[in-house]
Amino acid sequence: FAVEPLDLLALGIQLERHGLDARALSVYRQAASLAPEWPEPYVAGLKVAQKLHDLEGIQWSTVGILSQVFPEKHQDVWLNALRTAKAALDELKAKNLEEQASRYQAALDEAVARDCVIEVSWLGEADVDVIVEEPAGTLCSLRNPRTTSGGVLVGDVSSRSARQGDEGYREYYVCPRGFSGTYRGLIRRVWGEVAGGKVKVTIHTHLLTDKARSMSKMVELKNDEAVIQFELADGRLQAPLNERMLAAAVTNHLELRNRILAQQLPAEQPPQVDPAAMASYYDSRSDGVGLGGGGAILPFLPIHGGAVGYAPQITLIPEGTYMDIAAVISADRRYVRINPVPYFSAITEVNTFNYVTGEGDQGLGGTGGQGFGGLFGGGMGGGLGGGFGGGFF
Structure with a gap:
Protein backbone atom coordinates (compact mmCIF):
# COMPACT_ATOMS: atom_id res chain seq x y z
CA PHE A 1 0.00 0.00 0.00
CA ALA A 2 1.20 3.52 -0.79
CA VAL A 3 1.92 5.54 2.33
CA GLU A 4 4.52 8.07 1.16
CA PRO A 5 3.49 11.23 -0.73
CA LEU A 6 5.56 10.24 -3.77
CA ASP A 7 3.94 6.79 -3.83
CA LEU A 8 0.48 8.33 -3.58
CA LEU A 9 1.30 10.71 -6.41
CA ALA A 10 2.40 7.82 -8.62
CA LEU A 11 -0.74 5.89 -7.67
CA GLY A 12 -2.93 8.84 -8.62
CA ILE A 13 -1.26 9.08 -12.03
CA GLN A 14 -1.93 5.38 -12.67
CA LEU A 15 -5.57 5.72 -11.60
CA GLU A 16 -5.95 8.68 -13.93
CA ARG A 17 -4.50 6.69 -16.82
CA HIS A 18 -7.09 3.96 -16.25
CA GLY A 19 -9.97 6.44 -16.28
CA LEU A 20 -10.59 6.45 -12.51
CA ASP A 21 -10.49 10.23 -12.24
CA ALA A 22 -12.56 10.56 -9.07
CA ARG A 23 -10.34 8.06 -7.24
CA ALA A 24 -7.25 9.82 -8.59
CA LEU A 25 -8.44 13.17 -7.24
CA SER A 26 -8.99 11.61 -3.82
CA VAL A 27 -5.46 10.16 -3.85
CA TYR A 28 -3.98 13.53 -4.87
CA ARG A 29 -5.70 15.15 -1.90
CA GLN A 30 -4.20 12.53 0.40
CA ALA A 31 -0.74 13.22 -1.03
CA ALA A 32 -1.21 16.96 -0.51
CA SER A 33 -2.25 16.44 3.11
CA LEU A 34 1.01 14.56 3.76
CA ALA A 35 3.22 17.02 1.86
CA PRO A 36 1.44 20.40 1.69
CA GLU A 37 4.61 22.11 0.45
CA TRP A 38 4.67 20.02 -2.75
CA PRO A 39 2.99 21.73 -5.74
CA GLU A 40 2.66 18.52 -7.80
CA PRO A 41 -0.48 17.08 -6.11
CA TYR A 42 -2.33 20.38 -6.54
CA VAL A 43 -1.33 20.75 -10.21
CA ALA A 44 -2.38 17.19 -11.02
CA GLY A 45 -5.56 17.59 -8.97
CA LEU A 46 -6.59 20.75 -10.84
CA LYS A 47 -6.40 18.98 -14.18
CA VAL A 48 -8.57 16.10 -12.92
CA ALA A 49 -11.05 18.42 -11.18
CA GLN A 50 -11.53 20.42 -14.37
CA LYS A 51 -12.13 17.20 -16.31
CA LEU A 52 -14.75 16.12 -13.75
CA HIS A 53 -16.24 19.64 -13.45
CA ASP A 54 -15.79 19.20 -9.69
CA LEU A 55 -16.18 22.71 -8.27
CA GLU A 56 -15.04 21.67 -4.80
CA GLY A 57 -11.95 20.01 -6.25
CA ILE A 58 -11.20 23.12 -8.29
CA GLN A 59 -11.41 25.26 -5.16
CA TRP A 60 -9.05 22.96 -3.26
CA SER A 61 -6.48 22.73 -6.05
CA THR A 62 -6.44 26.44 -6.96
CA VAL A 63 -5.94 27.46 -3.34
CA GLY A 64 -3.06 24.99 -3.11
CA ILE A 65 -1.39 26.19 -6.32
CA LEU A 66 -1.77 29.89 -5.52
CA SER A 67 -0.17 29.32 -2.12
CA GLN A 68 2.95 27.97 -3.86
CA VAL A 69 5.80 29.80 -5.60
CA PHE A 70 6.92 28.63 -9.01
CA PRO A 71 10.14 29.38 -10.91
CA GLU A 72 9.93 31.86 -13.73
CA LYS A 73 9.74 29.16 -16.41
CA HIS A 74 6.65 27.65 -14.72
CA GLN A 75 4.75 30.88 -14.07
CA ASP A 76 2.08 29.79 -16.55
CA VAL A 77 0.96 27.13 -14.03
CA TRP A 78 0.37 29.79 -11.38
CA LEU A 79 -1.37 32.14 -13.81
CA ASN A 80 -3.63 29.36 -15.08
CA ALA A 81 -4.70 28.63 -11.49
CA LEU A 82 -5.29 32.36 -11.01
CA ARG A 83 -7.66 32.51 -13.99
CA THR A 84 -9.39 29.29 -12.95
CA ALA A 85 -9.92 30.62 -9.42
CA LYS A 86 -11.48 33.82 -10.77
CA ALA A 87 -13.86 31.79 -12.96
CA ALA A 88 -14.80 29.49 -10.05
CA LEU A 89 -15.45 32.48 -7.80
CA ASP A 90 -17.69 34.09 -10.42
CA GLU A 91 -19.56 30.80 -10.83
CA LEU A 92 -20.25 30.59 -7.09
CA LYS A 93 -21.55 34.15 -7.06
CA ALA A 94 -23.70 33.49 -10.13
CA LYS A 95 -25.31 30.54 -8.32
CA ASN A 96 -26.02 32.81 -5.30
CA LEU A 97 -23.78 30.69 -3.08
CA GLU A 98 -22.63 33.77 -1.20
CA GLU A 99 -21.45 31.98 1.94
CA GLN A 100 -19.37 29.48 -0.01
CA ALA A 101 -18.02 32.26 -2.23
CA SER A 102 -17.05 34.27 0.84
CA ARG A 103 -15.12 31.34 2.33
CA TYR A 104 -13.41 30.72 -1.01
CA GLN A 105 -12.49 34.41 -1.29
CA ALA A 106 -10.95 34.35 2.20
CA ALA A 107 -8.97 31.20 1.36
CA LEU A 108 -7.67 32.82 -1.84
CA ASP A 109 -6.70 35.99 0.04
CA GLU A 110 -4.60 33.91 2.42
CA ALA A 111 -3.15 31.81 -0.41
CA VAL A 112 -1.75 34.69 -2.48
CA ALA A 113 -0.19 36.43 0.54
CA GLU A 243 11.98 20.02 14.38
CA ARG A 244 12.86 21.86 11.16
CA MET A 245 16.28 22.82 12.55
CA LEU A 246 16.90 19.21 13.53
CA ALA A 247 15.80 18.00 10.11
CA ALA A 248 18.16 20.46 8.42
CA ALA A 249 21.04 19.32 10.66
CA VAL A 250 20.31 15.65 9.92
CA THR A 251 20.22 16.36 6.19
CA ASN A 252 23.59 18.10 6.33
CA HIS A 253 25.03 15.23 8.39
CA LEU A 254 23.80 12.62 5.90
CA GLU A 255 25.20 14.61 3.00
CA LEU A 256 28.58 14.83 4.71
CA ARG A 257 28.53 11.11 5.48
CA ASN A 258 27.73 10.28 1.87
CA ARG A 259 30.61 12.44 0.69
CA ILE A 260 32.99 10.63 3.01
CA LEU A 261 31.77 7.23 1.86
CA ALA A 262 32.09 8.26 -1.76
CA GLN A 263 35.78 9.01 -1.26
CA GLN A 264 36.59 5.63 0.22
CA LEU A 265 38.36 3.15 -2.01
CA PRO A 266 37.16 -0.44 -2.51
CA ALA A 267 37.65 -2.97 0.26
CA GLU A 268 40.82 -4.41 -1.30
CA GLN A 269 43.97 -3.30 0.46
CA PRO A 270 45.31 -0.25 -1.42
CA PRO A 271 49.01 0.01 -2.14
CA GLN A 272 49.50 3.23 -0.17
CA VAL A 273 48.65 1.52 3.16
CA ASP A 274 51.67 0.00 4.89
CA PRO A 275 50.60 -3.13 6.87
CA ALA A 276 53.65 -2.87 9.13
CA ALA A 277 52.78 0.70 10.03
CA MET A 278 49.21 -0.31 10.80
CA ALA A 279 50.42 -3.16 13.01
CA SER A 280 52.78 -0.84 14.86
CA TYR A 281 49.94 1.60 15.42
CA TYR A 282 47.73 -1.20 16.75
CA ASP A 283 50.50 -2.40 19.11
CA SER A 284 50.87 1.09 20.53
CA ARG A 285 47.16 1.20 21.37
CA SER A 286 46.72 -2.35 22.67
CA ASP A 287 48.46 -2.23 26.11
CA GLY A 288 51.41 -4.28 24.96
CA VAL A 289 49.37 -7.07 23.39
CA GLY A 290 50.80 -7.09 19.87
CA LEU A 291 49.63 -8.75 16.75
CA GLY A 292 52.63 -11.05 16.57
CA GLY A 293 54.39 -12.35 13.50
CA GLY A 294 56.39 -9.18 13.04
CA GLY A 295 53.38 -7.01 12.40
CA ALA A 296 51.09 -9.21 10.33
CA ILE A 297 47.54 -7.88 10.10
CA LEU A 298 44.79 -10.16 11.36
CA PRO A 299 42.59 -11.46 8.53
CA PHE A 300 39.41 -10.27 10.25
CA LEU A 301 40.70 -6.70 10.53
CA PRO A 302 40.46 -5.35 6.97
CA ILE A 303 42.40 -2.22 6.14
CA HIS A 304 40.68 0.51 4.16
CA GLY A 305 42.67 3.35 2.70
CA GLY A 306 41.93 6.56 0.94
CA ALA A 307 39.18 7.67 3.33
CA VAL A 308 39.00 11.31 4.30
CA GLY A 309 38.37 12.34 7.89
CA TYR A 310 36.61 15.53 8.95
CA ALA A 311 36.88 17.40 12.22
CA PRO A 312 35.60 20.87 13.17
CA GLN A 313 38.32 23.50 13.33
CA ILE A 314 37.55 26.64 15.33
CA THR A 315 39.39 29.69 14.04
CA LEU A 316 39.42 33.04 15.83
CA ILE A 317 39.21 35.96 13.40
CA PRO A 318 40.39 39.17 15.07
CA GLU A 319 38.87 42.46 14.01
CA GLY A 320 40.84 45.69 13.82
CA THR A 321 44.51 46.55 13.28
CA TYR A 322 47.42 44.64 14.75
CA MET A 323 51.02 43.86 13.87
CA ASP A 324 53.50 40.99 14.07
CA ILE A 325 57.23 41.68 14.39
CA ALA A 326 59.95 39.14 13.64
CA ALA A 327 63.57 39.84 14.67
CA VAL A 328 66.74 38.10 13.39
CA ILE A 329 70.11 38.62 15.07
CA SER A 330 73.26 38.39 12.98
CA ALA A 331 75.90 35.75 13.74
CA ASP A 332 78.34 38.29 15.22
CA ARG A 333 75.50 39.81 17.25
CA ARG A 334 76.19 43.25 15.85
CA TYR A 335 72.99 43.70 13.88
CA VAL A 336 69.29 42.97 14.34
CA ARG A 337 66.98 42.71 11.33
CA ILE A 338 63.39 43.59 12.18
CA ASN A 339 60.52 42.62 9.88
CA PRO A 340 57.22 44.29 10.92
CA VAL A 341 54.04 42.88 9.33
CA PRO A 342 50.87 44.95 9.92
CA TYR A 343 47.43 43.32 9.54
CA PHE A 344 44.12 45.01 8.90
CA SER A 345 41.04 42.86 9.49
CA ALA A 346 37.37 43.80 9.45
CA ILE A 347 34.06 41.94 9.52
CA THR A 348 31.88 42.42 6.43
Whole structure:
Protein backbone atom coordinates (compact mmCIF):
# COMPACT_ATOMS: atom_id res chain seq x y z
CA PHE A 1 0.00 0.00 0.00
CA ALA A 2 1.20 3.52 -0.79
CA VAL A 3 1.92 5.54 2.33
CA GLU A 4 4.52 8.07 1.16
CA PRO A 5 3.49 11.23 -0.73
CA LEU A 6 5.56 10.24 -3.77
CA ASP A 7 3.94 6.79 -3.83
CA LEU A 8 0.48 8.33 -3.58
CA LEU A 9 1.30 10.71 -6.41
CA ALA A 10 2.40 7.82 -8.62
CA LEU A 11 -0.74 5.89 -7.67
CA GLY A 12 -2.93 8.84 -8.62
CA ILE A 13 -1.26 9.08 -12.03
CA GLN A 14 -1.93 5.38 -12.67
CA LEU A 15 -5.57 5.72 -11.60
CA GLU A 16 -5.95 8.68 -13.93
CA ARG A 17 -4.50 6.69 -16.82
CA HIS A 18 -7.09 3.96 -16.25
CA GLY A 19 -9.97 6.44 -16.28
CA LEU A 20 -10.59 6.45 -12.51
CA ASP A 21 -10.49 10.23 -12.24
CA ALA A 22 -12.56 10.56 -9.07
CA ARG A 23 -10.34 8.06 -7.24
CA ALA A 24 -7.25 9.82 -8.59
CA LEU A 25 -8.44 13.17 -7.24
CA SER A 26 -8.99 11.61 -3.82
CA VAL A 27 -5.46 10.16 -3.85
CA TYR A 28 -3.98 13.53 -4.87
CA ARG A 29 -5.70 15.15 -1.90
CA GLN A 30 -4.20 12.53 0.40
CA ALA A 31 -0.74 13.22 -1.03
CA ALA A 32 -1.21 16.96 -0.51
CA SER A 33 -2.25 16.44 3.11
CA LEU A 34 1.01 14.56 3.76
CA ALA A 35 3.22 17.02 1.86
CA PRO A 36 1.44 20.40 1.69
CA GLU A 37 4.61 22.11 0.45
CA TRP A 38 4.67 20.02 -2.75
CA PRO A 39 2.99 21.73 -5.74
CA GLU A 40 2.66 18.52 -7.80
CA PRO A 41 -0.48 17.08 -6.11
CA TYR A 42 -2.33 20.38 -6.54
CA VAL A 43 -1.33 20.75 -10.21
CA ALA A 44 -2.38 17.19 -11.02
CA GLY A 45 -5.56 17.59 -8.97
CA LEU A 46 -6.59 20.75 -10.84
CA LYS A 47 -6.40 18.98 -14.18
CA VAL A 48 -8.57 16.10 -12.92
CA ALA A 49 -11.05 18.42 -11.18
CA GLN A 50 -11.53 20.42 -14.37
CA LYS A 51 -12.13 17.20 -16.31
CA LEU A 52 -14.75 16.12 -13.75
CA HIS A 53 -16.24 19.64 -13.45
CA ASP A 54 -15.79 19.20 -9.69
CA LEU A 55 -16.18 22.71 -8.27
CA GLU A 56 -15.04 21.67 -4.80
CA GLY A 57 -11.95 20.01 -6.25
CA ILE A 58 -11.20 23.12 -8.29
CA GLN A 59 -11.41 25.26 -5.16
CA TRP A 60 -9.05 22.96 -3.26
CA SER A 61 -6.48 22.73 -6.05
CA THR A 62 -6.44 26.44 -6.96
CA VAL A 63 -5.94 27.46 -3.34
CA GLY A 64 -3.06 24.99 -3.11
CA ILE A 65 -1.39 26.19 -6.32
CA LEU A 66 -1.77 29.89 -5.52
CA SER A 67 -0.17 29.32 -2.12
CA GLN A 68 2.95 27.97 -3.86
CA VAL A 69 5.80 29.80 -5.60
CA PHE A 70 6.92 28.63 -9.01
CA PRO A 71 10.14 29.38 -10.91
CA GLU A 72 9.93 31.86 -13.73
CA LYS A 73 9.74 29.16 -16.41
CA HIS A 74 6.65 27.65 -14.72
CA GLN A 75 4.75 30.88 -14.07
CA ASP A 76 2.08 29.79 -16.55
CA VAL A 77 0.96 27.13 -14.03
CA TRP A 78 0.37 29.79 -11.38
CA LEU A 79 -1.37 32.14 -13.81
CA ASN A 80 -3.63 29.36 -15.08
CA ALA A 81 -4.70 28.63 -11.49
CA LEU A 82 -5.29 32.36 -11.01
CA ARG A 83 -7.66 32.51 -13.99
CA THR A 84 -9.39 29.29 -12.95
CA ALA A 85 -9.92 30.62 -9.42
CA LYS A 86 -11.48 33.82 -10.77
CA ALA A 87 -13.86 31.79 -12.96
CA ALA A 88 -14.80 29.49 -10.05
CA LEU A 89 -15.45 32.48 -7.80
CA ASP A 90 -17.69 34.09 -10.42
CA GLU A 91 -19.56 30.80 -10.83
CA LEU A 92 -20.25 30.59 -7.09
CA LYS A 93 -21.55 34.15 -7.06
CA ALA A 94 -23.70 33.49 -10.13
CA LYS A 95 -25.31 30.54 -8.32
CA ASN A 96 -26.02 32.81 -5.30
CA LEU A 97 -23.78 30.69 -3.08
CA GLU A 98 -22.63 33.77 -1.20
CA GLU A 99 -21.45 31.98 1.94
CA GLN A 100 -19.37 29.48 -0.01
CA ALA A 101 -18.02 32.26 -2.23
CA SER A 102 -17.05 34.27 0.84
CA ARG A 103 -15.12 31.34 2.33
CA TYR A 104 -13.41 30.72 -1.01
CA GLN A 105 -12.49 34.41 -1.29
CA ALA A 106 -10.95 34.35 2.20
CA ALA A 107 -8.97 31.20 1.36
CA LEU A 108 -7.67 32.82 -1.84
CA ASP A 109 -6.70 35.99 0.04
CA GLU A 110 -4.60 33.91 2.42
CA ALA A 111 -3.15 31.81 -0.41
CA VAL A 112 -1.75 34.69 -2.48
CA ALA A 113 -0.19 36.43 0.54
CA ARG A 114 3.58 36.20 0.94
CA ASP A 115 5.29 36.36 4.31
CA CYS A 116 8.52 37.81 2.94
CA VAL A 117 10.07 38.69 -0.40
CA ILE A 118 13.64 39.82 -1.08
CA GLU A 119 14.04 41.72 -4.34
CA VAL A 120 17.57 42.48 -5.60
CA SER A 121 17.97 44.68 -8.68
CA TRP A 122 21.03 46.12 -10.39
CA LEU A 123 22.22 47.89 -13.52
CA GLY A 124 25.13 46.94 -15.73
CA GLU A 125 26.44 43.92 -17.59
CA ALA A 126 26.80 41.57 -14.63
CA ASP A 127 25.38 38.57 -12.81
CA VAL A 128 24.48 38.73 -9.13
CA ASP A 129 23.51 35.72 -7.03
CA VAL A 130 21.46 35.68 -3.83
CA ILE A 131 21.80 33.17 -0.97
CA VAL A 132 19.34 33.32 1.95
CA GLU A 133 19.72 31.68 5.36
CA GLU A 134 16.36 31.02 6.99
CA PRO A 135 15.61 30.85 10.74
CA ALA A 136 15.58 27.03 10.66
CA GLY A 137 19.15 26.99 9.34
CA THR A 138 18.19 26.02 5.78
CA LEU A 139 19.92 27.73 2.85
CA CYS A 140 18.10 28.83 -0.28
CA SER A 141 20.46 29.17 -3.25
CA LEU A 142 20.89 28.11 -6.86
CA ARG A 143 21.96 24.65 -5.67
CA ASN A 144 18.91 24.40 -3.40
CA PRO A 145 16.24 26.70 -4.92
CA ARG A 146 13.35 25.31 -2.80
CA THR A 147 13.84 24.70 0.92
CA THR A 148 11.86 22.79 3.53
CA SER A 149 11.23 26.10 5.30
CA GLY A 150 9.16 27.34 2.37
CA GLY A 151 11.64 29.63 0.64
CA VAL A 152 12.02 29.63 -3.15
CA LEU A 153 14.62 31.36 -5.30
CA VAL A 154 12.76 32.64 -8.36
CA GLY A 155 14.97 32.75 -11.45
CA ASP A 156 18.66 33.33 -12.06
CA VAL A 157 18.85 36.48 -14.15
CA SER A 158 22.00 37.89 -15.72
CA SER A 159 22.78 40.30 -18.53
CA ARG A 160 23.49 37.37 -20.86
CA SER A 161 20.19 35.54 -20.33
CA ALA A 162 17.70 38.40 -20.04
CA ARG A 163 16.97 41.83 -21.44
CA GLN A 164 17.58 44.75 -19.13
CA GLY A 165 14.39 46.50 -18.05
CA ASP A 166 13.84 50.06 -16.93
CA GLU A 167 15.15 49.24 -13.46
CA GLY A 168 17.81 46.75 -14.56
CA TYR A 169 17.98 43.05 -13.79
CA ARG A 170 16.24 41.44 -10.84
CA GLU A 171 16.30 38.33 -8.72
CA TYR A 172 13.77 37.32 -6.07
CA TYR A 173 13.63 35.20 -2.97
CA VAL A 174 10.03 34.44 -2.01
CA CYS A 175 8.75 32.72 1.12
CA PRO A 176 4.94 32.29 1.06
CA ARG A 177 4.78 30.88 4.59
CA GLY A 178 7.87 31.35 6.70
CA PHE A 179 9.10 31.02 10.25
CA SER A 180 9.26 34.07 12.47
CA GLY A 181 12.86 35.06 13.11
CA THR A 182 15.97 36.47 11.48
CA TYR A 183 16.57 36.07 7.75
CA ARG A 184 20.08 36.69 6.45
CA GLY A 185 21.01 37.16 2.83
CA LEU A 186 24.34 37.10 1.01
CA ILE A 187 24.49 39.06 -2.24
CA ARG A 188 27.46 38.16 -4.42
CA ARG A 189 28.68 39.46 -7.76
CA VAL A 190 29.57 36.50 -9.97
CA TRP A 191 30.96 38.30 -13.00
CA GLY A 192 30.76 41.60 -14.85
CA GLU A 193 30.52 45.14 -13.59
CA VAL A 194 27.62 46.39 -11.47
CA ALA A 195 26.89 50.07 -12.08
CA GLY A 196 28.23 52.10 -9.18
CA GLY A 197 29.18 48.93 -7.33
CA LYS A 198 25.75 48.98 -5.65
CA VAL A 199 22.56 46.94 -5.83
CA LYS A 200 19.07 47.93 -4.75
CA VAL A 201 17.59 45.64 -2.11
CA THR A 202 13.88 45.77 -1.32
CA ILE A 203 12.35 43.75 1.51
CA HIS A 204 8.61 43.05 1.46
CA THR A 205 6.94 41.47 4.48
CA HIS A 206 3.33 40.21 4.66
CA LEU A 207 2.84 41.14 1.03
CA LEU A 208 -0.78 41.45 -0.18
CA THR A 209 -2.12 41.70 3.37
CA ASP A 210 -3.23 44.58 5.56
CA LYS A 211 0.11 44.31 7.45
CA ALA A 212 2.25 44.74 4.33
CA ARG A 213 5.50 46.67 4.72
CA SER A 214 8.26 47.43 2.22
CA MET A 215 11.73 48.86 2.73
CA SER A 216 14.35 49.69 0.12
CA LYS A 217 18.05 50.44 0.40
CA MET A 218 21.04 50.83 -1.89
CA VAL A 219 23.68 48.35 -0.72
CA GLU A 220 27.33 48.61 -1.70
CA LEU A 221 29.11 45.43 -2.78
CA LYS A 222 32.35 45.47 -0.82
CA ASN A 223 34.80 42.92 -2.21
CA ASP A 224 31.96 41.83 -4.52
CA GLU A 225 29.75 40.82 -1.56
CA ALA A 226 27.19 42.28 0.81
CA VAL A 227 25.25 40.86 3.75
CA ILE A 228 21.70 41.84 4.67
CA GLN A 229 19.38 40.75 7.45
CA PHE A 230 15.87 41.48 8.66
CA GLU A 231 13.37 40.20 11.20
CA LEU A 232 10.09 38.57 10.21
CA ALA A 233 7.36 38.73 12.82
CA ASP A 234 4.12 36.74 12.78
CA GLY A 235 5.31 34.16 10.27
CA ARG A 236 2.51 31.85 9.18
CA LEU A 237 4.53 28.64 9.21
CA GLN A 238 3.47 27.10 12.50
CA ALA A 239 5.42 23.84 12.36
CA PRO A 240 7.80 23.46 15.33
CA LEU A 241 10.99 25.35 14.50
CA ASN A 242 13.14 22.94 16.52
CA GLU A 243 11.98 20.02 14.38
CA ARG A 244 12.86 21.86 11.16
CA MET A 245 16.28 22.82 12.55
CA LEU A 246 16.90 19.21 13.53
CA ALA A 247 15.80 18.00 10.11
CA ALA A 248 18.16 20.46 8.42
CA ALA A 249 21.04 19.32 10.66
CA VAL A 250 20.31 15.65 9.92
CA THR A 251 20.22 16.36 6.19
CA ASN A 252 23.59 18.10 6.33
CA HIS A 253 25.03 15.23 8.39
CA LEU A 254 23.80 12.62 5.90
CA GLU A 255 25.20 14.61 3.00
CA LEU A 256 28.58 14.83 4.71
CA ARG A 257 28.53 11.11 5.48
CA ASN A 258 27.73 10.28 1.87
CA ARG A 259 30.61 12.44 0.69
CA ILE A 260 32.99 10.63 3.01
CA LEU A 261 31.77 7.23 1.86
CA ALA A 262 32.09 8.26 -1.76
CA GLN A 263 35.78 9.01 -1.26
CA GLN A 264 36.59 5.63 0.22
CA LEU A 265 38.36 3.15 -2.01
CA PRO A 266 37.16 -0.44 -2.51
CA ALA A 267 37.65 -2.97 0.26
CA GLU A 268 40.82 -4.41 -1.30
CA GLN A 269 43.97 -3.30 0.46
CA PRO A 270 45.31 -0.25 -1.42
CA PRO A 271 49.01 0.01 -2.14
CA GLN A 272 49.50 3.23 -0.17
CA VAL A 273 48.65 1.52 3.16
CA ASP A 274 51.67 0.00 4.89
CA PRO A 275 50.60 -3.13 6.87
CA ALA A 276 53.65 -2.87 9.13
CA ALA A 277 52.78 0.70 10.03
CA MET A 278 49.21 -0.31 10.80
CA ALA A 279 50.42 -3.16 13.01
CA SER A 280 52.78 -0.84 14.86
CA TYR A 281 49.94 1.60 15.42
CA TYR A 282 47.73 -1.20 16.75
CA ASP A 283 50.50 -2.40 19.11
CA SER A 284 50.87 1.09 20.53
CA ARG A 285 47.16 1.20 21.37
CA SER A 286 46.72 -2.35 22.67
CA ASP A 287 48.46 -2.23 26.11
CA GLY A 288 51.41 -4.28 24.96
CA VAL A 289 49.37 -7.07 23.39
CA GLY A 290 50.80 -7.09 19.87
CA LEU A 291 49.63 -8.75 16.75
CA GLY A 292 52.63 -11.05 16.57
CA GLY A 293 54.39 -12.35 13.50
CA GLY A 294 56.39 -9.18 13.04
CA GLY A 295 53.38 -7.01 12.40
CA ALA A 296 51.09 -9.21 10.33
CA ILE A 297 47.54 -7.88 10.10
CA LEU A 298 44.79 -10.16 11.36
CA PRO A 299 42.59 -11.46 8.53
CA PHE A 300 39.41 -10.27 10.25
CA LEU A 301 40.70 -6.70 10.53
CA PRO A 302 40.46 -5.35 6.97
CA ILE A 303 42.40 -2.22 6.14
CA HIS A 304 40.68 0.51 4.16
CA GLY A 305 42.67 3.35 2.70
CA GLY A 306 41.93 6.56 0.94
CA ALA A 307 39.18 7.67 3.33
CA VAL A 308 39.00 11.31 4.30
CA GLY A 309 38.37 12.34 7.89
CA TYR A 310 36.61 15.53 8.95
CA ALA A 311 36.88 17.40 12.22
CA PRO A 312 35.60 20.87 13.17
CA GLN A 313 38.32 23.50 13.33
CA ILE A 314 37.55 26.64 15.33
CA THR A 315 39.39 29.69 14.04
CA LEU A 316 39.42 33.04 15.83
CA ILE A 317 39.21 35.96 13.40
CA PRO A 318 40.39 39.17 15.07
CA GLU A 319 38.87 42.46 14.01
CA GLY A 320 40.84 45.69 13.82
CA THR A 321 44.51 46.55 13.28
CA TYR A 322 47.42 44.64 14.75
CA MET A 323 51.02 43.86 13.87
CA ASP A 324 53.50 40.99 14.07
CA ILE A 325 57.23 41.68 14.39
CA ALA A 326 59.95 39.14 13.64
CA ALA A 327 63.57 39.84 14.67
CA VAL A 328 66.74 38.10 13.39
CA ILE A 329 70.11 38.62 15.07
CA SER A 330 73.26 38.39 12.98
CA ALA A 331 75.90 35.75 13.74
CA ASP A 332 78.34 38.29 15.22
CA ARG A 333 75.50 39.81 17.25
CA ARG A 334 76.19 43.25 15.85
CA TYR A 335 72.99 43.70 13.88
CA VAL A 336 69.29 42.97 14.34
CA ARG A 337 66.98 42.71 11.33
CA ILE A 338 63.39 43.59 12.18
CA ASN A 339 60.52 42.62 9.88
CA PRO A 340 57.22 44.29 10.92
CA VAL A 341 54.04 42.88 9.33
CA PRO A 342 50.87 44.95 9.92
CA TYR A 343 47.43 43.32 9.54
CA PHE A 344 44.12 45.01 8.90
CA SER A 345 41.04 42.86 9.49
CA ALA A 346 37.37 43.80 9.45
CA ILE A 347 34.06 41.94 9.52
CA THR A 348 31.88 42.42 6.43
CA GLU A 349 29.22 45.09 6.84
CA VAL A 350 25.75 43.73 7.60
CA ASN A 351 22.87 45.83 6.27
CA THR A 352 19.94 45.50 8.66
CA PHE A 353 16.38 46.30 7.60
CA ASN A 354 14.65 47.43 10.79
CA TYR A 355 10.87 47.81 10.59
CA VAL A 356 10.65 49.07 14.17
CA THR A 357 13.03 52.03 14.12
CA GLY A 358 12.86 52.59 10.37
CA GLU A 359 16.64 52.63 9.94
CA GLY A 360 17.64 52.21 6.35
CA ASP A 361 14.10 52.82 5.15
CA GLN A 362 13.81 54.94 2.02
CA GLY A 363 10.09 55.39 2.43
CA LEU A 364 8.28 52.96 0.15
CA GLY A 365 5.44 52.53 2.63
CA GLY A 366 2.97 49.68 2.86
CA THR A 367 1.16 48.07 -0.06
CA GLY A 368 -2.16 47.81 1.74
CA GLY A 369 -4.52 44.89 2.02
CA GLN A 370 -4.83 43.93 -1.64
CA GLY A 371 -5.41 40.21 -1.25
CA PHE A 372 -6.79 38.03 -4.04
CA GLY A 373 -9.23 40.66 -5.21
CA GLY A 374 -6.42 43.17 -5.78
CA LEU A 375 -4.92 40.90 -8.40
CA PHE A 376 -7.95 41.56 -10.58
CA GLY A 377 -8.46 45.20 -9.67
CA GLY A 378 -7.76 46.55 -13.15
CA GLY A 379 -8.13 43.43 -15.21
CA MET A 380 -5.63 40.61 -15.40
CA GLY A 381 -2.77 42.77 -16.68
CA GLY A 382 -3.43 45.64 -14.30
CA GLY A 383 -3.86 43.39 -11.30
CA LEU A 384 -0.61 41.53 -11.86
CA GLY A 385 1.12 44.76 -12.76
CA GLY A 386 0.52 45.90 -9.20
CA GLY A 387 2.97 43.25 -8.09
CA PHE A 388 6.61 43.79 -9.01
CA GLY A 389 6.94 46.15 -11.93
CA GLY A 390 4.78 44.64 -14.66
CA GLY A 391 4.53 41.09 -13.34
CA PHE A 392 3.77 39.33 -10.10
CA PHE A 393 7.34 38.01 -9.98
